[in-house]
Amino acid sequence: MILVWLIVILMAGGVLAWISGKVNRALPRWIALGSVLAVFGMTLYLWLSRPTPMLGSPWLVQFDQPWIPQWGIGISLALDGLSLLMLLLTFFLGLLSVLISWREIQSKVAFFHFNLLWVMAGITGVFLTMDLFLFYFFWEVMLIPMYFLIGIWGHENRRYAAFKFFLFTQASGLLMLLAILGLYFIHGNQTGIYTFSYFELLNTTLAPEAARLLMFGFLAAFLVKLPVVPFHSWLPDAHSQAPTAGSVILAGLLLKTGAYGLLRFVIPLFPTATVEFAPWAMLLGVVGILYGAMLAFSQTDLKRLVAYTSVSHMGFVILGVFAFNEWALQGVVMQMITHGLSTGALFIIAGFLYERLHTRDIRQMGGFWSTAPKMGVIAIIFVMASLGLPGLGNFIAEFLTLVGSWQANNWLTVFATIGIVLATIYSLRIMQKIFLEANHLEQPLADLNAREMLIAIPMVTMILWLGLYPQPFLETARPSIQEQLQAYSGSEAKKEPIAQANVTGEPAIPEKTASTEKPEESKPYSNLQILKSSN
């Protein structure tokens, strides 16, 4: 029930914030802050109170309630380590988003906070639902408020950006809807039970051809959202035009829903098809890493630059997801969190600068270190995080991802690793152009004030914590990651799962009754991986 409350509090808070705008201009902010704090507290409590799941199942909390029984749709919410981490990230960034908007947003405050909270409600729903219909429902619910956030409070080119964002995500989402329906009917025809329940659909037996098509349907949505390179072009516009809170939520959370979808749905639902597609997906990832990094280097709009770094970083996510091993997937989960923090922080800094300078053009910046050293220190920490400096969270993420992907594909990993050099190039350029060199400004740039430090310090703490002692997070994610990999540990061992599946037409899905391996048992399996892949 706590899961429903999470969503309900956010939605109700949003409506309340909207209404309260009539009473008082500041009230919406406090209401928004209060509701986000409430849900953050609840999630934190969940995390602290139950660090390990019940034996044999990765699920920590579940909630089931029929919704549209005629179609087998239920309000089925479930929380495992992965979703828990994502929720923590969501509410953490949500809290910061409310704080950064405190000064930035001055028009239509009430409606802004309504949208902010509803985006978060949608994202929360996406991370929690175990019903594909409901998943799609929330997937769309998060779009509209986001559209408004960009379209109303964005920068000069906001309408174009908002349109682009909406059309891209909607188009890809519809393809996913088709795939969901396809799966629904295939499953229904097989078993006679028509349901959208994730747990039921996991048991669907798919012909290879059908599996491939359905997988592409799901992929379409997630790859666009992630985004992967040929489908990324909505992102720079949306990110650069959105208000700071919008950018933070876009980069920190919305992109993560794509990664989450890959982990939660694509991998377990289509084990054989994904194995087949894996090299291509990894290639897309690598292309994304390199292409994004290259484009980031040439941008002059700070937010656009950071947006392209997101493209690059998200390349690691898809690279890792399709490596199918625990290291890579843990790396992906870490990447989701750390990228949320580091890129979010960079956007926040861009927001701070914009508030002071009213420009995002880095050609008009420079030398701010001398007058704003605090901002400089914060910036350098996150710039370093973005180039993957060890000791900061992103390093753990990228290193684990690459270690994992190396087991799967050597050459692509090599190119992905080269991406880190390119990351260095663009990251240092940010530092150079904004904080170093000579200062052209007539008035000195004000350094961070207390409220801004209140935003920055937690992020720095988090990124350091993630870099130096990520174990609590990894521990939380572990059971669910092992669950997602279930389908692979079986087929990988047989060495040629694809060929087999094609001959018999039956993908190698192991019995679901064989529940999660215990953490202690993970080691032999990983050894198996090591021995298997020789080059």
Add this chain to the structure above:
Amino acid sequence: MGELLWLIPALPFAGALLLVLFGNRISRALVSAIGVGSVGIAAAITLALGIEFLSTRPDFIRQEVWQWFDVAGFSPAIAFHLDALSMVFIFVITFVGFLIHIYSTEYMAKDQDYARFFACMNLFVGSMLMLVMADNLLLLYLGWEGVGLCSYLLIGFWYKEPANGYAARKAFIITRVGDTAMAIGLFMLFQHFGTLHIQSISTEAAQVWSVGNETAMIIALLLLGGAVGKSGQLPLQTWLPDAMAGPTPVSALIHAATMVTAGVYLIARMHVIFALSPVAMTAVAVIGAVTLLIAGFAALTQYDLKRVLAYSTISQIGYMFLALGVGAWSAGVFHFMIHGFFKALLFLCAGAIILALHHEQDMRRMGGLRQKLPVVFYTFLIGAASLAAFPLVSAGFYSKDQILWLQLAGENGNIWLYLAGLLGAFITSIYTFRMVFLTFYGEEKTHVGHKPTMAITMPLIILGILSFAGGFIELPHNFGHVVLFSDFLAPVLPAVQVVEGLTQYEWMLQLLAAVVSLGGIFIAYLFYYKKPELVESIHRSETAMAIHRFWYSGWGFDQLYDTLFVRPYVYLSKLNKSDFIDSVYTFLARITQGLHQLFSTTQTGVMRNYVAGIVVGAIMILTISLLL
């Protein structure tokens, strides 16, 4: 004592943290106290630990602070491993680091970003200690990248000058190229051993792989890539001369004594892997030999005092690589230590000179400083003697002689490598004393402003003593036969196998080395003191000047990389600034708009056209229904 191990890196880190948080709000004295004090205490602990280490002689001391993370068996810890090799490095880092910190309190006294400087320096010392004390390669990598960051921050310390920023980025990016190779090496190591714990890898690798194993070779070469990047060896050496843009204490600490030798440490640390691959060993030696020559020639032509020293650093690290490449592990590490002393000394002296001459670095505008800065002169002379391997009385002689000797006598030795080393030694002594003569002799060209005080001279004197006396702990066996150093390292690094029957000729080679060194000094004396017109005559020759320019530019590597990598990348990137993929979607949108326009023209508003439309539709439907 062993439980204090973690304090050694933690103290500088703590110092850095304090300075970052409060540096702008506290007095300079307190900043110095924190900055210098943290490293000083670390040095004291190192000393205490070292004494205990020497007396008890354990194989190693390990201390795990916490488990970093643990993913499916990949479980690196934040754990420190202290053995003889690390001991040597820690010693150099903390002591030289401490001295340089003291020196900096005076050198940087007038700088407005005093706290930032010490914060970065402390951070550097901490990271460097992390690097050499790590018990697994991932933690080592953390230190490795950490020092890279500090190097970046400190090279670009005076950030208002864009050129400094450029040099800083160049350093970071080029070393990152090497690091990428190293990272891939780590992936491979992990793939094969399921761990990055150095000791486990070393023991297992020796069991699993035989000599000549291809995987071992690839891994060794990849690690070498990392080492080459960090240590400024060919082909990634180009960043080091530019790195001199940083304050001189930085050059002394990071770009001479410690960080740039991280590559040496890495190879020595992973010597088991390297030993398994003759190809990689040869590669190390050849890279060393070629680098030391190229850098030596380049050093000959530089006018900037610090650039000469930078090239000489590259060249001397070449020697270390040369030693490592033939399996003379302890000789390489020995040279590292001695080099750390005398190169730090030389840089600090150079810093004193630069400070005295109002940040003048061009040797052509120096001269006659012998009387004005006597302490600097004599300590510089000791350093120069050591660098030039002045026979018998300099530490450098013993360390370099050992390397040269083992090129021939060592099992993997090679006459060409030896000759390269010998030629290098000759050039070294020429450019070294060129510096001495140009700077300290002749007439005074620039007014001496700041006279160094205690904070500068004391470190110089201490380092001078070390550069002079450091060599006596390891003497050739026909000449005292002191093997304190190699004995100390023996549990970690195997001794080199000396070919039978060559030992008797060792004195001839020593003599040759001495002659070469003295010959170099003589030539420098001739050209730059006695008969400067000889230099003039060289400058008149067109070919000589072409070569001069070529050497001066560091053998054209910068231009080469510029045309090969930098400019194409920047060009491509700028070309695609607006993202051509975006135009695909724009095109789609255009098409849709075009279709809209097209369809709109059918809506004429004239009723007869609508009638016609219906008729056309009817005809189509009837055609379909009748024909199909």
Add this chain to the structure above:
Amino acid sequence: MTLTDFQHLLPLLILTFAVLVSMLVIAVGRNHKIMYVITAVSFLAAFASLFELRDVGRYTIEPLLVIDGFGVFYIGMILLTALLISMLSYAYFEQREERKEEYYILLLLATIGACMLVVSKHFASLFLGLEILSVSLYALIAYLRTRERSDEAGIKYLILAAFSSAFLLFGMALVYASTGAMEFAGIATAIAGFTELPLLLLTGFGMMIVGIGFKLSVVPFHMWAPDVYEGAPAPVTAFIATVSKGGVLGVLIRFFMEVDGFRYPTLVLIFTIVAIASMLAGNLLALLQRNVKRILAYSSIAHLGYLLVAFLAGNEMGVEAVTFYLVAYFITTVGAFGVVAMLSDTERDAEQLEDYRALLWRRPWTAAVFTAMLLSLAGIPLTAGFVGKFYILAAGVNTQLWLLVVMLALNSVIGLFYYIRIIAVMFQQPEADTAIQPRSRLRPSIYLASVGTLTVLALLLLYIGVYPSGLLQVIQGMLATATP
């Protein structure tokens, strides 16, 4: 005709009675409010009488009509829609035409026609219903005589509708000629006897499609739609878009189910082409259009295309999907035109995109309702339109009409563009000059009627969007009894 026959025809009879009473009332004296009340009450009464027929099963009034769950549901839908439209009309006409009373007679008549359509099972009743509907519509469209565009729309609709009726009739005649029956069931039996469909029959079907297609305004018979939508008064437009099309679609479904038209690949092919063309042309035409009423016209063309997708699924689920979608579409369309009607002034309807600029800041609730309607048209969750579109897609996927389904998805995206374009205009920052533009406000009481209607519609929209189960249950229950 027996008493039970009358009982089953009660809704139609009530409406007819209301028409007669209205005429008498007008003859006695003109009063807008009374007329409005009579109309509303009669709609309500007719709707209430439907509850008697809820579990009717299948009751035929030979040879013309059949009352079954399907028909009852559609009649209910039509009646409610008509009621809502009449409520909107009251406010709309109050401030315009001086002779506004006859409007309600025409509205009632048109509604009777539509109701007739959905229960007819014979060409004659089909024709009668269609023509009652059409002839009333001619007058309704041109009701605001003083407006040029109203007349233009009226004459266009008249000529074109009559023209297409001729096709329909000729087609019917040909079908009759080749089968000898005008009852749907009779035609079905006759067709079942043929080994190969005779040319005459195919030609007849083809010509009927022209007639029906015109009423549904599907491509290529769609060209009248934007002009008529633009020219007609906003409530009438809403009526054309909903009741008229719903009725025709109802009879189409009935006819097709009866003769099992889905067995014939030719017919399926024709409808497939028509569906795809409608979706594409409708959406593309609307893309950069700046007249909101025309946008809605084009969007209705596209929506009919979507509906045909579910229709082509040809099974129970398809019919359910069509019905569900129609409900959602009715609510949405009436709501959208309601907003248009509410914002209109005495001079002209609020149809230019500029009229909506910064609406959110001027009239936030109206803008919110309109936004909800547009999002529903676009098929965004939390609205009925989403569930409807989902249902259609489900029906399509179920019968593996991949081409149609993918086209639908693609077109939804194109459609999205112009819906959110309107929304974007409404959300724009108010500019100094438009903000102060004075707008004549209606009397509060009348204003409230519209506001109430819109609120009800918006709530319904959300309710169905969030909890479609209830409606779904009703539809499935009603239709289960009907499908032959």
Add this chain to the structure above:
Amino acid sequence: MTAIPIETGLLLAGVLFMLGLISVMIRRNVIFMLISVEIMLNAAGLAFIVAGSHWAQPDGQIMFIFILTMAAAEVSVGLALILQIYHQLKTLNSDAANFMKG
């Protein structure tokens, strides 16, 4: 009286229909367009009568009566509208009524 074959009758109706159709397409005068539509409707009525006589049923003729009635209603509304149009445009040219397009 011998029965006329159904094909002949339908052919006549078809020709009539085509005549009406073509003249709707080519005429500009609204009144003539209306008349042409009436011709088409009557063609349909004729077809019904032919079909009805072929099947020996009264249904065709009943339909014809319906059509006649409907056509009358349509013409009356139509003429009223045409009057309005003429008032406003001062012409009966249907092409002039093209204010709405695009």
